[in-house]
Structure formats: C-alpha cells, structure tokens
Amino acid sequence: MTSNSFLRAARRTLTAGAAALLIGVATVPSLVTPAAADDGPASVADLAQGLLGAVVNISTSQRVKGTEGPGAVPMPQLPEGSPFQDFFDDFFKNRPGEQGNPSQKVQSLGSGFVVDAEQGIVVTNNHVIADADDIEVNFSDGVTLKATLVGTDTKTDVAVLKVDPKGHKLTAVKFGDSSKMRVGDWVMAIGNPFGLGGTVTVGIVSARNRDINSGPYDDFIQTDAAINRGNSGGPLFNSAGEVIGINTAIISPSGGSIGIGFSIPSQLALGVVDQLRQFGETRRGWLGVRIQPVTDDIAESLGMATAKGALVAGVIKGGPVDNGTILAGDVIIKFDGRDVNEMRDLPRVVAESTVGKAVDVVIVRKGVEQTVKVTLGRLEDGEKLASGENGNTDKDTGDEPPAVPTASVLGMTVGDLNDETRTKFGIAAEVSGVVITDVAKDSAAAERGIQAGEVITEIAQESVATPKDVMDRIAALKDQGRKNALLMLASKSGELRFVTIRMD
Known part of the structure; x- marks a missing residue:
C-alpha cells in the first residue's frame, strides 16, 4: 500500500466520521445508509505484511534469590493423611527460599525489531532486558534464537541485541526521520508481545516533544495507536513503513491502552543505536x-x-x-x-x-x-x-561568632563573609561574596527558598563583596525601574543557582 493511498484512506475515514457526527447532532439517523456506515479505511494489510517479519518477541529470564527469614510464610501443620497434603507440598516446598530451591527463574516478555538482517542486530527497550541472565528472540515464523547484549542506554531506554542469523533469513526495517512527522500523521504500531505473532494497531501522532519526566532527554512522540502490555520495544512506523519511534511507555490506570502511548523518536534513538553498535556504550x-x-x-x-x-x-x-x-x-x-x-x-x-x-x-x-x-x-x-566536585564542608562548632557589619534588604539580613561566618555556616573556603545570615518569614526572599548560610556572589551579573555592595546594587536596579533583582547564590559547598526577588 502506498503512502498516498494510506493517507487517502485516512481522509475518507475522517470525512465519514465528521458526517456521522453532524448527522447525530441533527438527530436524523435515517440518513445514514449502510454503504456510508461501512465505509472505513482501506486495508493496511499490504503495508503490515511487509513489516511483520521484522518485529520480534523478546523473552528474558532471570534468577532471583528466594525469600527467607521472618517474611517467609511457614507451611501449615496438616493432619496425617490429609487430602490437602499434596496441594500444600506443591505450593510451599517448591516456593523460592525453601530448602533445595534457593532461587527462582523469573521470565518477562517484550518486543523488538531487526534493523540489520546480515549482522542480526535487534533493537528493543532497555527495561525489557534489564538484569536478564538469558535473552531469546522469537520470530514470527516460530524460530527462536539466543541473543547477546551489545549495549544499553538507561537514559533513553534503548538496548541493542545481536543474534546469529546463520541458517535463518531475517527481515529488517530501517529508521525514518521522526522530525518530519506532524501531529495528525497516521502511524502503525506493531508488537510481538507473547511470541504468538505480530499485533498491528493504527492511529495518529497525537503530540510531539512530550516530556514525561522519565529521563534527561525526554522528547517523546505521543500516539493513540494502541500500545499494550508486551509491546514495549516494538516499532512505530510511518505510512512509508519506516521506523519513526520505539514504543516505550503508556499512561493507563488499568495497564491497557487508553490511547495515550509514547515512543522514543528515531531522531534520538538512531544515534544511540549507532553508538551502542560501534562502542558498546554511549559517547555523548x-x-x-x-x-x-x-x-x-x-x-x-x-x-x-x-x-x-x-x-x-x-x-x-x-x-x-x-x-x-x-x-x-x-x-x-x-x-x-x-x-x-x-x-x-x-x-x-x-x-x-x-x-x-x-x-x-x-x-x-x-x-x-x-x-x-x-x-x-x-x-x-x-x-x-x-x-566528585562538591564536598560536604558543613561544620558546627556550637559557638556564636562575634557581631559583624550587617544590612537588611529584601527580607534578608546580609553580612561580611569572614572566618567567623564561614565557621558558623560551614561555608567552603573557595566561596566568596556576602553571606545571608537571616531570612524574614513570609518575605520575598523566603518565597524563593533562600536560606541563611547561602552566599550572594552577584546581583544583576555584578559581583558583590560587602553588605554595602548589596545595598548599592539593589538601589541602582530600583533607579533603573527594574521590578526584580537577579541574584547568583552559592551554597555552602559552592554550587551556584540563580533566583529573582521582587523589589516592589
């Protein structure tokens, strides 16, 4: 099926859906003819048929230690000859943690896809194979091959596996350009969750550049194509049959798809896959x-x-x-x-x-x-x-230092940073500026989370060294008509952050 026919079918679906909605509002159901009601999208079978062979099931197993000690449930004492004896023997004596059975083999399933048929390279999610002792790749034709781990990246949740393709012809798919995808473009998700063969779902790109707080490089494609249990690691295709995403997460109260799924964009994943293949690790x-x-x-x-x-x-x-x-x-x-x-x-x-x-x-x-x-x-x-850059230099001598010159400004009391104040607040020797000795409750400074012991190093990108410098800089900003003062603060160990404080 060509890209144009795929999109034409989508347009026909939207047109039919819009017509049905308008008819429903007009409450004239008799106008819906059987032909119009059955007019769904043209089949995507041709597109799916060429892609199913490249999508695989990932089966992993892991040995976990049994639970012993106070948390273990003891086997109940049964009367001799009890008809339940065999049942409880099977249940308790084969549990992990019992004598002779110190560990248990735990299995999990996910999906993946072949990107290099000659080399036997398979891409999946890191969380699908994390901590696995054994990894097997199950193909849609029933063949199962042992896999070795090439490399993983926890930051993007990408993993690369390798199987030996000798004696088995593999089908591979290629990455497309996810940056060209627009909201509303049609996509197809294929998974192989239980090793029974591929499952195909169709939807659209619901949103781009989604940040779901799963890592430092969140830039997910959101789709309403159904992504269910076991589909993690499977590909998200565009209408040309190119992989534009790796399905990795869903939002669901029940564990099933509610039309909110997320895929790692190929623009991000491709570079990670290339580095894992070349180096076995990322080099960012x-x-x-x-x-x-x-x-x-x-x-x-x-x-x-x-x-x-x-x-x-x-x-x-x-x-x-x-x-x-x-x-x-x-x-x-x-x-x-x-x-x-x-x-x-x-x-x-x-x-x-x-x-x-x-x-x-x-x-x-x-x-x-x-x-x-x-x-x-x-x-x-x-x-x-x-x-290893920041060390904890906090000290508490329990002694009150002698009084130092101070000033009050914007809800803060500031003072000279000298040996006494360094000792009192445990401020590292390399930190310079003006120390905050007190913060008034309910002040603008308190609202910004500023605390006693922090050091003002700059105000509006100008260094300050004395309480008078602080007062002068604030006064100058007010004269300029500024509403906020930008402060660079140093923690006790020297870590910097910026905050703004209202001056009105």
Missing part, C-alpha cells in the same frame, strides 16, 4: 555547565525581551568551558546552529553532538548577544568529574 557530547530555566522574572532582570534559552548557573571545574569561554549568568540561546528555546533543549542537542567537536554557541551575556567557540568533552567522563 558534554558542555560542562549547570543550567536552570529562564523564567519571565529572570529574563526581565537580564534585559531580555522574551524568556528563552538555558541560564548557566555554574561551570564545572575541569570541564570544557572552565577556561572562561562560558560564564555563570550567560544565557545559551543557540547551540551548533540549533535554537535552544527551553532549558531542556540544551542537554539533548549537546548529547547528540560528537565528542571533541568544535561548535558555535550563541549566548546572551549582560544583555549582549555574542558567539563563542566550544570544543565538547564526553558526558560519561564529565559525570564522574561532576560527582
């Missing part, structure tokens, strides 16, 4: 910055016309931009030619970039747009570096 680009959203208040404080981009809250020591190329307080609005409209856009476009690549990054610094050149590091190395 890394910028080495901590970021936070640009809110309307922050945009106003920075003199930006619209709230967009990713605000750099800190630069990781030893990272790619620790040389001053990008600074805390910069707003990244474009990366390697791709717009960064929201904070969540940046991690994804950086991760999809090649390690060691030199890219242009467009930033807004103190209201001025400029372009800087950055050479990317590797995210997996950066995660190790970042995890």
Whole structure:
C-alpha cells in the first residue's frame, strides 16, 4: 500500500466520521445508509505484511534469590493423611527460599525489531532486558534464537541485541526521520508481545516533544495507536513503513491502552543505536555547565525581551568551558546552529553532538548577544568529574561568632563573609561574596527558598563583596525601574543557582 493511498484512506475515514457526527447532532439517523456506515479505511494489510517479519518477541529470564527469614510464610501443620497434603507440598516446598530451591527463574516478555538482517542486530527497550541472565528472540515464523547484549542506554531506554542469523533469513526495517512527522500523521504500531505473532494497531501522532519526566532527554512522540502490555520495544512506523519511534511507555490506570502511548523518536534513538553498535556504550557530547530555566522574572532582570534559552548557573571545574569561554549568568540561546528555546533543549542537542567537536554557541551575556567557540568533552567522563566536585564542608562548632557589619534588604539580613561566618555556616573556603545570615518569614526572599548560610556572589551579573555592595546594587536596579533583582547564590559547598526577588 502506498503512502498516498494510506493517507487517502485516512481522509475518507475522517470525512465519514465528521458526517456521522453532524448527522447525530441533527438527530436524523435515517440518513445514514449502510454503504456510508461501512465505509472505513482501506486495508493496511499490504503495508503490515511487509513489516511483520521484522518485529520480534523478546523473552528474558532471570534468577532471583528466594525469600527467607521472618517474611517467609511457614507451611501449615496438616493432619496425617490429609487430602490437602499434596496441594500444600506443591505450593510451599517448591516456593523460592525453601530448602533445595534457593532461587527462582523469573521470565518477562517484550518486543523488538531487526534493523540489520546480515549482522542480526535487534533493537528493543532497555527495561525489557534489564538484569536478564538469558535473552531469546522469537520470530514470527516460530524460530527462536539466543541473543547477546551489545549495549544499553538507561537514559533513553534503548538496548541493542545481536543474534546469529546463520541458517535463518531475517527481515529488517530501517529508521525514518521522526522530525518530519506532524501531529495528525497516521502511524502503525506493531508488537510481538507473547511470541504468538505480530499485533498491528493504527492511529495518529497525537503530540510531539512530550516530556514525561522519565529521563534527561525526554522528547517523546505521543500516539493513540494502541500500545499494550508486551509491546514495549516494538516499532512505530510511518505510512512509508519506516521506523519513526520505539514504543516505550503508556499512561493507563488499568495497564491497557487508553490511547495515550509514547515512543522514543528515531531522531534520538538512531544515534544511540549507532553508538551502542560501534562502542558498546554511549559517547555523548558534554558542555560542562549547570543550567536552570529562564523564567519571565529572570529574563526581565537580564534585559531580555522574551524568556528563552538555558541560564548557566555554574561551570564545572575541569570541564570544557572552565577556561572562561562560558560564564555563570550567560544565557545559551543557540547551540551548533540549533535554537535552544527551553532549558531542556540544551542537554539533548549537546548529547547528540560528537565528542571533541568544535561548535558555535550563541549566548546572551549582560544583555549582549555574542558567539563563542566550544570544543565538547564526553558526558560519561564529565559525570564522574561532576560527582566528585562538591564536598560536604558543613561544620558546627556550637559557638556564636562575634557581631559583624550587617544590612537588611529584601527580607534578608546580609553580612561580611569572614572566618567567623564561614565557621558558623560551614561555608567552603573557595566561596566568596556576602553571606545571608537571616531570612524574614513570609518575605520575598523566603518565597524563593533562600536560606541563611547561602552566599550572594552577584546581583544583576555584578559581583558583590560587602553588605554595602548589596545595598548599592539593589538601589541602582530600583533607579533603573527594574521590578526584580537577579541574584547568583552559592551554597555552602559552592554550587551556584540563580533566583529573582521582587523589589516592589
């Protein structure tokens, strides 16, 4: 079936549905003829027939230790010769945790699809094969092959398997371009949940760029094509028979499809699959910055016309931009030619970039747009570096330090950062600025979650070192007609974040 005929059938379906709805409103059911009522979409059998052979069932098994100890349920004492003796023997003595049966083999099922027939490469979800001891791939013609794990990526929930195709001809499908899919485009989901053969469902793209808080690179395609239990890891096809998504999750109170399913877009999955095949692991680009959203208040404080981009809250020591190329307080609005409209856009476009690549990054610094050149590091190395960057330097001597010069502003009491205040609040030696010694209850500062012991390092991207600096900067912002003050705060260990405080 061609793409055009697929879409023509869809249009006929929508037209018939709209007509039926209007007739229902007019309450004239006699106008619906049998021919019109039976006019559904043209068959998609030809399209499905060419794809079913590439969709496989993934069967996994795992040895789990039995439960022993206080939580174990003891076998009841039965009278000698009880007719229930055999039943309870089967139930209790074969339970995991009983003597002679210390573990149990647990099995699970999912779906996948072949992307390379010659090499025997199969793609599925990571959660389908996670912690499995044995993995088998069951094909629609009844053949079962043992699979080895090539690589997994927990961040995108993608896994790559390999089977030996010798003596068995495999059917493969290819990835399409998910970026070309529009809301309303028809799609087909195929799964092989129980090894009985493929199941086919048809629907449309309900939405794009969905963030369901499942990982750092959420960019799901939402579809109303039915995705049920065991369909995880199966492909979502466009009308040309190309894979534009990997079915991975549903929203459902019952476990069955209610028309809200999510697929990993091929634009994201393809790069992960290629890296897993080549390296057995992912090798993502890394910028080495901590970021936070640009809110309307922050945009106003920075003199930006619209709230967009990713605000750099800190630069990781030893990272790619620790040389001053990008600074805390910069707003990244474009990366390697791709717009960064929201904070969540940046991690994804950086991760999809090649390690060691030199890219242009467009930033807004103190209201001025400029372009800087950055050479990317590797995210997996950066995660190790970042995890060891912050230490806990909290100290509590129990002694009250002598009084220090203070000032009250915006619901905060601020003071000099010296040996006494460092000791009192456990502030690391490398942190500089003005310490917040108290925050008034129900103040604008309290509403923003500001706490005593945090350090103001900048106000409106200007460094402050004394309480007087803080007062002067706030007064200058008010004179400029600003409604909010943008503060860069450092935690006790030196981790930075930005907050805005109302000044009215």
